[in-house]
Amino acid sequence: MDSDANIPGSAKPTINDIARLSGVSKKTVSRVINRSPLLNEETRKRVDDIIRETGYVPNPQARALALRRNFLIGLVHDNPNAQMVLGMQQGILSVLKGTEYELIVRPVDRGSTTLVADVRSFLERQRLHGVVLLPPISEDDGLARLCDELGCRYVRMGSAELDDAAHMVASNDQDVVHEAVSYLIGVGHRRIGIITGPTGFRSAWERRQGFERALADAGIAVDPALVVEGSYRFESGLGAASKLLDCSPRPTAIFASNDEMASGALHAARRLGLDVPADLSIIGFDDTAIAAHIWPPLTTVRWPIVEMGKAAARKLLAGTIDAQPEVPGEALFLSQLIHRASVAPPK
Amino acid sequence: MDSDANIPGSAKPTINDIARLSGVSKKTVSRVINRSPLLNEETRKRVDDIIRETGYVPNPQARALALRRNFLIGLVHDNPNAQMVLGMQQGILSVLKGTEYELIVRPVDRGSTTLVADVRSFLERQRLHGVVLLPPISEDDGLARLCDELGCRYVRMGSAELDDAAHMVASNDQDVVHEAVSYLIGVGHRRIGIITGPTGFRSAWERRQGFERALADAGIAVDPALVVEGSYRFESGLGAASKLLDCSPRPTAIFASNDEMASGALHAARRLGLDVPADLSIIGFDDTAIAAHIWPPLTTVRWPIVEMGKAAARKLLAGTIDAQPEVPGEALFLSQLIHRASVAPPK
DNA sequence: TTGTATGCGTTATCAC
DNA sequence: GTGATAACGCATACAA
Numbered sequence: 001m002d003s004d005a006n007i008p009g010s011a012k013p014t015i016n017d018i019a020r021l022s023g024v025s026k027k028t029v030s031r032v033i034n035r036s037p038l039l040n041e042e043t044r045k046r047v048d049d050i051i052r053e054t055g056y057v058p059n060p061q062a063r064a065l066a067l068r069r070n071f072l073i074g075l076v077h078d079n080p081n082a083q084m085v086l087g088m089q090q091g092i093l094s095v096l097k098g099t100e101y102e103l104i105v106r107p108v109d110r111g112s113t114t115l116v117a118d119v120r121s122f123l124e125r126q127r128l129h130g131v132v133l134l135p136p137i138s139e140d141d142g143l144a145r146l147c148d149e150l151g152c153r154y155v156r157m158g159s160a161e162l163d164d165a166a167h168m169v170a171s172n173d174q175d176v177v178h179e180a181v182s183y184l185i186g187v188g189h190r191r192i193g194i195i196t197g198p199t200g201f202r203s204a205w206e207r208r209q210g211f212e213r214a215l216a217d218a219g220i221a222v223d224p225a226l227v228v229e230g231s232y233r234f235e236s237g238l239g240a241a242s243k244l245l246d247c248s249p250r251p252t253a254i255f256a257s258n259d260e261m262a263s264g265a266l267h268a269a270r271r272l273g274l275d276v277p278a279d280l281s282i283i284g285f286d287d288t289a290i291a292a293h294i295w296p297p298l299t300t301v302r303w304p305i306v307e308m309g310k311a312a313a314r315k316l317l318a319g320t321i322d323a324q325p326e327v328p329g330e331a332l333f334l335s336q337l338i339h340r341a342s343v344a345p346p347k
Numbered sequence: 348m349d350s351d352a353n354i355p356g357s358a359k360p361t362i363n364d365i366a367r368l369s370g371v372s373k374k375t376v377s378r379v380i381n382r383s384p385l386l387n388e389e390t391r392k393r394v395d396d397i398i399r400e401t402g403y404v405p406n407p408q409a410r411a412l413a414l415r416r417n418f419l420i421g422l423v424h425d426n427p428n429a430q431m432v433l434g435m436q437q438g439i440l441s442v443l444k445g446t447e448y449e450l451i452v453r454p455v456d457r458g459s460t461t462l463v464a465d466v467r468s469f470l471e472r473q474r475l476h477g478v479v480l481l482p483p484i485s486e487d488d489g490l491a492r493l494c495d496e497l498g499c500r501y502v503r504m505g506s507a508e509l510d511d512a513a514h515m516v517a518s519n520d521q522d523v524v525h526e527a528v529s530y531l532i533g534v535g536h537r538r539i540g541i542i543t544g545p546t547g548f549r550s551a552w553e554r555r556q557g558f559e560r561a562l563a564d565a566g567i568a569v570d571p572a573l574v575v576e577g578s579y580r581f582e583s584g585l586g587a588a589s590k591l592l593d594c595s596p597r598p599t600a601i602f603a604s605n606d607e608m609a610s611g612a613l614h615a616a617r618r619l620g621l622d623v624p625a626d627l628s629i630i631g632f633d634d635t636a637i638a639a640h641i642w643p644p645l646t647t648v649r650w651p652i653v654e655m656g657k658a659a660a661r662k663l664l665a666g667t668i669d670a671q672p673e674v675p676g677e678a679l680f681l682s683q684l685i686h687r688a689s690v691a692p693p694k
Numbered sequence: 695t696t697g698t699a700t701g702c703g704t705t706a707t708c709a710c
Numbered sequence: 711g712t713g714a715t716a717a718c719g720c721a722t723a724c725a726a
Contacts, residue, residue, distance in 0.1 A: 012471065014702095014703055014704085015703060015704065015705095016703080024712075024713085025712065025713045025714075026703090026704080026705090026713085026714095027705080027706090027712070027713060027714085028711085028712060028713075030704070030705060030706095031711090031712085033704095034705085036711095038711060038712095039711070039712090040711060040712085043711085043712085057468070057471075057472055058703080058704070059412075059472075059702085059703050059704070060472055060473065061408060061411040061412040061415075061417065061474065061702085061703080061704090062412050062702070062703030062704040062705085062718090063703080063704055063705075064408040064411070064412075064704090064718095065406075065408040065409050065411075065412050065702085065703080065704070065705090065718050065719065065720090066703080066704040066705040066706080066717080066718055067704080067705065067718090068408075068718075070408065072451075079437075082429065082430075082433050082636075083429075085433065086429050086432065086433055089452065090426075090454075093452065093454055097454075102451050102453070102473065103451065103452050103453075104419075104449050104450065104451045104452075105436060105440065105450050105451075105452055106449070106450075107437075107440055107444075121404070124359060124404075125404055125406075125407055126407065126449065127408065234636075234639070234640055260636070260640070263640040263641075264640075266642070267640075267642070270642060288636075289429075289581075289607070289635075289636075289637060290636060290637050290640055290641075292581070293581055293607070293610040293611075293614075293637055293641065294610075294637075294640065294641050294642070295613070295614065295617060295641070295642060361718090361719055361720085362719060362720060362721095363719080363720095371696075371697085372696065372697045372698080373697090373719090373720075373721090374696070374697060374698080374721080374722090375695090375696060375697075376720095377720065377721060377722095378695095378696085380720090381721085385695060385696095386695070386696090387695055387696085390695085390696085405719080405720070406718085406719050406720070408718085408719080408720095409702090409718070409719030409720045409721090410719080410720055410721080411702095411720095412701095412702050412703065412704085412718085412719080412720075412721095413701080413702055413719075413720045413721045413722080414702090414720085414721070415702070695726105696725100696726085697724105697725080697726075698723100698724090698725075698726090699722105699723090699724090699725100700721100700722085700723085700724105701720105701721090701722085701723100702718105702719105702720090702721090702722105703718105704717105704718085705716105705717085705718085706715100706716085706717075706718100707714105707715085707716080707717095708713100708714095708715095708716105709712105709713085709714085709715100710711105710712080710713080710714100
């Protein structure tokens with residue numbers, strides 16, 4: 001397919017070439033490109049044919065300048081966990097594929113006092129079509145207001161519904177943890193420990209709430225000694241689990257707020273010569289690659305992260321000519337408990 | 348800091364505003380922005396002051412249109428493995444941080460017959476400053492030529508030096524695998540199996556070469572039955588290892604061409620009731636999160652992937668005003684063997 | 695050393 | 711329905 005068929009010098013055709021070749025004005029070509037409704041179907045077709053013949057593609061830079069808006073989607077995050085960033089990227093990109101939109105990745109530093117200012121200058125400069133905000137910075141209402149102020153569409157991803165459906169892609173962390181812990185209780189566990197995520201993370205709070213609610217619903221009091229905070233990292237899981245396993249009586253099960261810490265807990269158990277799941281049951285959260293590949297395979301919670309990425313992109317594209325049918329109620333995504341081999345009844 | 352200080356209506360200042368405020372022409376302002384050498388130091392300073400006062404930032408869209416070149420770096424890949432994509436991203440972004448460049452991620456499908464055409468239209472449309480090509484598509488010389496033709500800078504990442512230093516960021520896979528296998532031989536192993544990567548991947552070939560060279564150097568013949576191909580996925584590692592462990596006499600050590608397959612091999616050993624490392628030694632490749640978190644912690648090869656990402660970005664930025672000092676000879680990156688607990692002398 | 699005129703490729707305005 | 715003309719904000723060629 002020679003896309004430069006009618007253009008001498010092999011320069012890429014511009015809107016002017018199309019206008020000349022099809023005997024209409026630039027503006028009319030522009031109308032065809034942008035699917036203007038008030039257009040004679042006949043001229044529409046003629047121009048469209050020329051466009052196809054020449055392989056003309058509008059120049060994104062020129063459009064961006066004229067429209068004061070880029071055809072770019074931003075992924076703004078603070079590197080929470082690799083699995084999440086990559087999964088979201090994958091979901092977003094799969095929706096963007098075939099459209100005129102591209103993905104631009106922008107890590108930020110949530111510790112920085114200039115976070116909002118940084119994002120502001122980024123958005124002002126790049127004039128993005130929209131952004132996806134990942135946790136934990138997605139929990140910052142200031143950023144959402146900033147997007148509104150700058151006229152930049154946004155979708156927040158999070159562990160709870162902290163915005164309206166058009167701006168939110170949420171998972172039901174609290175409920176699924178409730179289910180997981182209830183399952184532990186169901187097979188007979190009574191002393192259950194939790195390794196929480198770090199204070200300040202909404203996901204940490206939601207998961208802990210699910211844990212406590214499950215205990216409460218079963219009439220079990222929460223023993224403060226069985227609640228230890230972690231940082232979502234392997235070492236913190238190792239340390240927290242060691243602490244938990246020092247308690248007496250020892251807990252017979254541990255819910256770790258993510259897989260990495262769960263795998264740390266597994267190591268802690270092994271150091272003490274404890275068999276998992278015979279002596280200690282463990283449930284994680286995330287269903288990362290680790291979960292299925294460690295021994296024993298980890299019972300954990302699977303987050304439909306890629307689907308959430310797709311939903312986020314669809315929300316951002318809503319109303320454009322690249323819009324895809326949006327599934328109604330596509331704001332809340334249900335995580336599910338994946339049963340593997342790290343849970344057994346207590347001895 | 349009110350960046351709209353002197354601008355009524357709070358519109359962002361343009362080059363015209365700066366020119367007016369500092370009493371010079373647009374062109375002079377443009378020269379200041381682009382660090383033109385032939386400039387009166389005095390006017391330079393005056394304009395610079397105004398720029399700082401107003402918080403003026405040149406509009407990237409307008410620059411892109413005028414320069415026919417965007418301030419964007421592309422990461423083009425075919426989703427080889429999550430660790431690699433993310434590591435490269437991290438490295439690239441850390442170099443791009445603070446510059447005017449942004450990162451745009453573009454997954455492609457190497458199976459598609461239109462791969463080159465797809466990349467071409469992507470590059471033609473986006474007018475990127477440069478691209479980073481990840482394996483396995485980085486091994487495609489056609490893509491490199493395409494970049495040259497389109498005047499798009501590029502850097503290829505790979506397991507061997509398949510381009511000149513300015514366009515290549517390579518790791519020494521063959522040598523480090525030679526080292527790893529020699530180490531196995533050194534502690535006494537004689538029957539060593541290998542789970543290779545899929546045919547057609549340069550990395551697979553390099554690693555296998557390293558394996559065979561190490562055996563040859565030790566005067567050990569390669570037993571074809573001890574060479575099994577995998578797909579770089581967990582299941583293939585499980586299957587390949589099962590095959591290897593079926594041989595008699597059984598191999599006492601296995602080199603798996605990546606961690607995911609190594610972890611599959613670990614599961615295969617466990618199924619047979621074999622103890623690692625007492626009955627079977629295993630070495631992986633990648634040093635992914637899995638490696639340190641499985642049991643026993645996996646001896647593996649660490650790839651300086653983030654550093655390679657940084658180097659790639661630095662090469663792409665060379666010659667720009669955002670250029671960073673480039674370490675000489677920054678084309679070959681040395682992987683290293685990470686000793687953990689999955690290797691022991693044979694019984 | 696600095697300024698003027700013009701172009702980059704598209705969209706918006708407002709006529710016809 | 712369609713078209714001439716002026717933005718959009720910056721850079722380049724060529725003068726001065």
